[in-house]
Amino acid sequence: MKKLINNPESVVKEMIEGLLAAHPNYLRKLENINVIVRKDAPVEGKVGLVSGGGSGHEPAHAGYVGYGMLDAACPGEVFTSPTPDQMYEAIKAVNSGKGVLLIIKNYTGDVMNFEMAREMAQAEGIEVDQVIVNDDVAVENSTWTQGRRGIAGTVFVHKIAGAKAQEGASLKEVKRVAEKVIANVRSMGMALTPCTVPAAGKPSFTLQEDEMEIGIGIHGEPGTHREKIKHVDEIVEHLMDKIINDLPYKSGDEVAVMINGMGGTPLMELYIANRKVAEILKEKDIKVYKTYVGEFMTSLEMSGFSITLLKLDEELKALLDAKADTPAFKQL
Amino acid sequence: MKKLINNPESVVKEMIEGLLAAHPNYLRKLENINVIVRKDAPVEGKVGLVSGGGSGHEPAHAGYVGYGMLDAACPGEVFTSPTPDQMYEAIKAVNSGKGVLLIIKNYTGDVMNFEMAREMAQAEGIEVDQVIVNDDVAVENSTWTQGRRGIAGTVFVHKIAGAKAQEGASLKEVKRVAEKVIANVRSMGMALTPCTVPAAGKPSFTLQEDEMEIGIGIHGEPGTHREKIKHVDEIVEHLMDKIINDLPYKSGDEVAVMINGMGGTPLMELYIANRKVAEILKEKDIKVYKTYVGEFMTSLEMSGFSITLLKLDEELKALLDAKADTPAFKQL
Amino acid sequence: MVITKEDVLKVIDKIVEVIRENKEYLTELDSAIGDADHGINMDRGFEAVKQKLATIPENSDIGTILKTVGMTLVSTVGGASGPLYGTAFMRAGQAVQGKTELTEEDVVKIFEAALQGIKDRGKAQAGDKTMIDSIEPAYKALKESLENNIALPEALKRAVNAAKEGMEYTKNISARKGRASYLGERSIGHIDPGATSSYLMIKALADVINLL
Amino acid sequence: MVITKEDVLKVIDKIVEVIRENKEYLTELDSAIGDADHGINMDRGFEAVKQKLATIPENSDIGTILKTVGMTLVSTVGGASGPLYGTAFMRAGQAVQGKTELTEEDVVKIFEAALQGIKDRGKAQAGDKTMIDSIEPAYKALKESLENNIALPEALKRAVNAAKEGMEYTKNISARKGRASYLGERSIGHIDPGATSSYLMIKALADVINLL
Ligand SMILES: Nc1ncnc2c1ncn2[C@@H]1O[C@H](COP(=O)(O)OP(=O)(O)O)[C@@H](O)[C@H]1O
Ligand SMILES: Nc1ncnc2c1ncn2[C@@H]1O[C@H](COP(=O)(O)OP(=O)(O)O)[C@@H](O)[C@H]1O
Ligand SMILES: [Mg+2]
Ligand SMILES: [Mg+2]
Ligand SMILES: [Mg+2]
Ligand SMILES: [Mg+2]
Secondary structure, eight states, X not given: OOOSOSOGGGHHHHHHHHXXXXXXXTEEEOTTSOOEEETTOSOTTSOEEEEEEEESSTTXXXXXXXXXXXXXXXEEEETSOOOHHHHHHHHHHHOOSSOEEEXXXXXXXXXXXXXXXXXXXXXXXXXXXXXXXXXXXXXXXXXXXXXXXXXXXXXXXXXXXXXHHHTTOOHHHHHHHHHHHHXXXXXXXXXXXXXXXXXXXXXXSOOOTXXXXXXXXXXXXXXXXXXXXOOHHHHHHHHHHHHHHHTTXXXXXXXXXXXXXXXXXXXXXXXXXXXXXXXXXXXXXXXXXXXXXXXXXOOTTOEEEEEEEEEOOHHHHHHHHSOXXXXXXXXX | OOOSOSOGGGHHHHHHHHHHHXXXXXXXXXXXXXXXXXXXXXXXXXXXXXXXXXXXSTTTTGGGBSBTSBSEEEEEEETSOOOHHHHHHHHHHHOOSSOEEEEEESOHHHHHHHHHHHHHHHHTTOOEXXXXXXXXXSOOOTTTTTOOOOOTTHHXXXXXXXXXXXXXXXXXXXXXXXXXXXXXXXXXXXXSSOOBXXXXXXXXXXXXXXXXXXXXXXXXXXXXXXXXXXXXXXXXXXXXHHHHHHTTOOTTOEEEEEEEEOSSOOHHHHHHHHHXXXXXXXHTTOEEEEEEEEOSSOOTTOOEEEEEEEEOOHHHHHHHHSOEEOSSOEEO | OOEEHHHHHHHHXXXXXXXXXXXXXXXXXXXXXXXXXXXXXXXXXXXXXXXXHTTSOTTOOHHHHHHHHHHHHHHHTOTTHHHHHHHHHHHHHHHTTTOSEEOHHHHHHHHHHHHHHHHHHHOOOTTSSSTHHHHHHHHHHHHHHHHTTOOHHHHHHHHHHHHHHHHHHGXXXXXXXXXXXXXXXXXXXXXXXXXXXXXXXXXXXXXXXXXX | OOEEXXXXXXXXXXXXXXXXXXXXXXXXXXXXXXXXXXXXHHHHHHHHHHHHHTTSOTTOOHHHHHHHHHHHHHXXXXXXXXXXXXXXXXXXXXXXXXXXXXXXXXXXXXXXXXXXXXXXXXXXOTTSSSTHHHHHHHHHHHHHHXXXXXXXXXXXXXXXXXXXXXXXXXXXXXXXXXXXXGGGGGGTTSOOHHHHXXXXXXXXXHHHHHHO
16 A cells, blocks of 8 residues: 555544645634534525535545535545534534535435434524435446435535525525536446555455456445446446436537546546547537536545536526635636 | 556547547637647737646646636647647747747756747747746756756746736746746655556556655656655655755745645645645744645656745735636636 | 343443454455445444543443443444444433343343334345344344243354354345445345444354353 | 768668667667657657658758758657757758768768757767767767778768767766756666667668668
8 A cells, every 4th residue: 555644544634634734714624523614604694515425535525615615524534424423513613594505425324424413403403404416327226225326426516506505595595406406417437446445455446457447436446347448438438328318418408527537547538538528428419518627526546537417507507607716626 | 557548649639639628718729739728819918928848747738728827838748848849839829929938847858849949939030038947856966967857836937927927017027927936946756656658558667565756757757766665744854854955945934835746646645745744834934825735747647746835925925826717727 | 140231341342352353354344345444434433432431420321331332433433334333322222221230131122222223224124235134133033032031141142143144144145225235236245344243243242241 | 982862761761660660669768767758759750750751842852851851850759859859850951951962971961960969959968878979979980980981881880889889888877968867876777768769870871871
């Protein structure tokens, strides 16, 4: 395991210290608990937005705390859902009286921990609602499971619900646009290499030099299947096929595109992937309104990427275009 | 070699296509030649800023083309300086009559190619000047060589000279602030793993599981020496020692910090490194004015990082804070 | 047979120890079909439990002790297992609220409440390839044995065997709950990490009681 | 001995071929002390030269041909070697401007102009571990041989030997110019890739002339 760390057990603590040292104008940490909030939280007259999840997905989620996006992020241990007391403190810290929306990625652990926190906060009379993001189309038989995972599409929920909340909209309205995003966003990812949870010390799976994993999540877990490595154009075709047919996205639709690196993928390769994504969308007469290429929702040092499409209407376009100013997501 | 590519020979071409598809509101490409310019180039009444270098450093340099930074970037082949005709066409395309400044990283190839381009443009009566960035303190006996390399500190030159040019300053003034940045910026980097030039197909060097390279450049070349891997805090101490003693940065100074990932380093690790950087600066009573953590000047998928310090005065602070809006560098 | 508060604390100590010993093993199981953190999570949680129990008032009853364990697990384990085991211990504590000694019946109640807590929280059932596949058979075996007047140590041994069988059975089925469910058929052939940690905890309980 | 325009084209063809054959080798040398692109750069450039020469007017003189080679290299090779070899060929072309045949003296002039071009452009000198360490000894050996009335084919053989020695000598010294200079002492023990490509080109020239 080659990592730029000190002690595997203290990576989350030290990362948070480095994060706070880097962004003192954006972020502060609650005392005695791993909760990162907007420096100016609670923001008067604004619904509070809380998200979170295991660490290892940087810049998610603390990188999205700031103007026009989240009010608080709860970083758990690496790939481990944060605990209810973190979310509970976060909810209290960002509630300005207009209520709080929890943006949860659909994992058993995240959902259960957030739900316990919500119960705790509601018991104190705080208005708390939640949305569950489940954009990953890789898992098909989701009727038998607890449903699809939430992956990079979550960042669009942060952006758009964040813009709506920043406008001063009500909790109900913020939740409505968040759910609109969730209804219209789909993603799928793949990996060339696994990643290593620092405290585990070993990669979570192994791949041969000529193999790749298709349909991975963002926790270093194996995907839905393994294949011989292919040209990126073929890989993109496969992922796009699954994504497009799922909603489905249709001729005449307008979409936002996110090409998300998993942590170890050079930007050059993400752009090469985007080339084919743009080509396919053009062929299908689906208009690209905006494209984001970079690392938004990662899996430590995993090499691989995911594609996300979000179908837009006029409301979503305006909210997507709205100003955002956070450590990892800035839009003028 | 595990890469998300199609043909190793066409990575630069396909990356540029993907880049243009992603950022049509920021960028356009000159016809028949690999030159990326601001969509609105030449900008009336503004000095044109041209940079460039081999590809494989993404988001450098095309990612910094836009409002408040560069007017054109010339991407060469992977790790290979672009050719004079690229820079020559770039100069012509961004010259609005106020002259053009070339921002060159100090590599023999880059310097020679840019110089040939400058000769060509000057022969046509275009006012062209240049600055050479040489922030890398890793190489010590630079009197015997052609001097130090230019690495991540170059991004500060783009930002600050870009802000000055955006104000409408003269070529002389823009060059002056660029040189002020160069005089006050120092960097040093290290690698945990090598990278593979796609057309070469093999890593440019090999490291054992317990080894690291110290003092690397950004072209996959080996560094100044090889060591057993250490805790990141010790690595940071070593790099900071070299950097701080070089200028030297002194108690009472104010600095901007850049923690730059080499392409394959997870953001988590960069923040852990920043923690120690901030600690050392605090101990030495050097004030951190602003910190940038992310991937700014990469080496394909290399895992490792560099630290850059820029000593600031009031003028540089104001220019650093100025608005920038480019695909990879946005500041509100 | 009567189980004292000290016995309960001994059981918890034993669990802390067994989880520590199996930290890597549980993580390895989780890396095959999950995200390689189960042992790390559990060990962090029970380490916190050990610290926490050292600070609670001398005169705390067994219910309070179990609830404290549960709350500590909820706030330190994270992931799926945190709320699940946390709820299990909190419910178990409620079931024996105020007691300073436990009867055989109380032990059954504890199992029942814990199991129900996990089901309420996680909405899973037997056969979904989760911790329930160890706990439910163990609970049934325990209950049936005691109903048939088998002594607690022996009844717990049978519970352990049932948990073990249940745990091993998870190897043959595909997951329908938790992270492993995303693997679909690919999860077959691997034992569930949560079923394993449950088995280990039940075995720790039985081992301590057997030595009394 | 007289060298015709056709001979010059044959030499260039041979260089294209030799660079192609040594593409991987040159890249490997560059990966030890540089950035693993020299063979790729050179091959891209000479491939472009081949294409380009197929399109120039039938009646072009040798000077024009060499200048075309130089300009093509400048605009396709990139890196350090692009401007250096580009300048070398452009200067060589200037030195024999308008000629359709070359004498022994012209060959010396070509070497002289090329070497001076490289020095002007790159500011390096012999002993800096660059292409100059092949070219300068080759130039000197050629000049001296011809001054001593040795026939061109033999004189070129001596030039090749001198280039080879120079190339091999680069293994023993540390680099003071180009990317390899950043390695300091660590560059010792590795042959310079540019010195190698220069040697290969000089050898290609000699081989073709020897067969005439
Ligand atoms: N809905 C559920 N009901 C019961 N047990 C579950 C459920 N979901 C997951 N589990 C159990 O949790 C274990 C995984 O725990 P852990 O690895 O700590 O959390 P996570 O899956 O969040 O990383 C699984 O092996 C399984 O036994
Ligand atoms: N200043 C210089 N003068 C002469 N030759 C040089 C100089 N700098 C570099 N070289 C030559 O260029 C070669 C490297 O070429 P190449 O790898 O194509 O370019 P780059 O170093 O830019 O990647 C070196 O091996 C050396 O022979
Ligand atoms: Mg987990
Ligand atoms: Mg090069
Ligand atoms: Mg797990
Ligand atoms: Mg090279």
